[in-house]
Amino acid sequence: MSHEDLSPATRVVALGRQHRMPGAGVNAPLEFSSTYVADGPVNYARGGNPTWSAFEEALGSLEGGDALVFASGMAAVAAAFSLVDHGAVVVAPRSAYSGTVATLLNAERDGRFEVRWVDTADTAATIVALQGADLVWFESPSNPLLEVADLPALAAAARAHDVISVCDNTFATPLVQQPLALGVDVVVHSVTKYLSGHSDLILGATVTGQTERGAALRERLAHHRLLGGAIAGPMETWLALRGLRTLHVRLERATANARELASRLSTHPAVDTVRYPGFGAIVSIEVPGGADGAERVAAATELWTHSTSLGGVESQLERRRRHAAEPTSVPDQLLRLSVGIEDVDDLWADLDRALRG
Structure with a gap:
């Protein structure tokens, strides 16, 4: 059976496993070794690790x-920016992850x-800015304003330029x-977040x-x-792969919770x-x-973690x-809610109580 024929929900479980043979482990190996016997595919662990390979496959x-x-x-992020030379022209969103914005400001x-x-989110203005540029950065949805870009149109324009x-x-x-699949050249992930899903590791990836x-x-x-040496530890990578196994069910539950909370919040008297x-x-x-109002809400929750x-699987909020x-385009009173997989009515009761003060 070809993996391409499988749904994503199946692939997160099935890929990155050892070959099936009598006595083989069901899980990917966790290999702690800094060096390897000569004449193999990798001779030093800065260049590769079987645990990396399993995660990268999935x-x-x-x-x-x-x-x-x-x-x-x-x-x-730094690796992606290394794709262009000193003096390059980079098109970037005014509102994006603060670490990315800070890197670009520096x-x-x-x-x-x-x-x-x-x-x-302004497709026409972004396409104009692409003329004479070397790299364009997208977040869609953006962090934390949740703006959505027209990725197919912008990717096609970037390729044309x-x-x-x-x-x-x-x-x-x-x-x-x-x-x-929408035409973008490079995908970047903070694996720390949804892919690993348990707030217990730091990791990133490009695709x-x-x-x-x-x-x-x-x-x-x-x-x-x-050459830069920003390599992943095998333990963190193994944990990320383990977390990836439940991505589908975690995201399905968290998304259902988020939709319900967004609907309820839209009519809440203490939400603008x-x-x-x-x-x-x-x-x-x-x-x-x-x-001050946003900080009071964040400090008042008991189930949501400030x-x-x-x-992660737990719900978090933060101003x-x-x-x-943080970019100044983000309003002072904005709270970002990372909705977890708890019971939605428990999440609502805690948040509602905090909002009402």
Whole structure:
């Protein structure tokens, strides 16, 4: 049976396993070794590890490409930006993950990149900005404003202008969208979030298409990983693969919860604005009282955890502008809700109580 014939829900369980033979383990091996016997496919662990390979096989299949695992999501981001040279023109969203924005601001300040800041939900304006650019960065939906970009149109325009396109697919996950199939060149993930799903590791990944162009980009990304040394630990990678096994059921439950909460929040008297793109498990809300009002809500919950990050089985909330690196395009009173897999009525009761003060 070809893996391509299997649904994503099956592939997250079936791929990245050992070959079936009598006595073989059901799970992928967890290999702790820094060096290997000569004349094999890998001679030193900075270049490869069987545990990496298992995870990369599974994620690559889900995204429809070839995956590389990195030490963190930011390591994967840095690898993607290494695809263009000093002085490159980068088109990037004004509102995106704060680590990505901070990286671009530093590069802009140091003269490494010229950055053209755009609203990637504005397709026409983004296409204009692509002229003469070298790389374009997408988040769809964006973090934390949950803006959605027209990826097929923008990817096609980027290809027409010979611009490398990169999409951070952390929020949507490959179960919701596969940017490579929409024409994007490189996919980036913070594996820390939904893919691993248990708030217990730091990991990142890139995925490139199975084309001549994709193979060339993958080679450059792998070279960056090899020389830069931002390599994943085998334990973290093994845990991420274990977490990936339940991605489908976790995301299905969390998304159902998020939809229900977004609907209830839309009529709540203590909520001014609800941002929800209709898919995924992130909901952002704006509450009265500015920064202080949002902080009071976040501090008042008992079941929801007031903490940063997202994508775990537990529900979390946070006022994003409490961080200095957060883009100023994010409202002071915005709370990002990472909806988990708990009972939705328990989540609602806790959140409603906090909102009512």
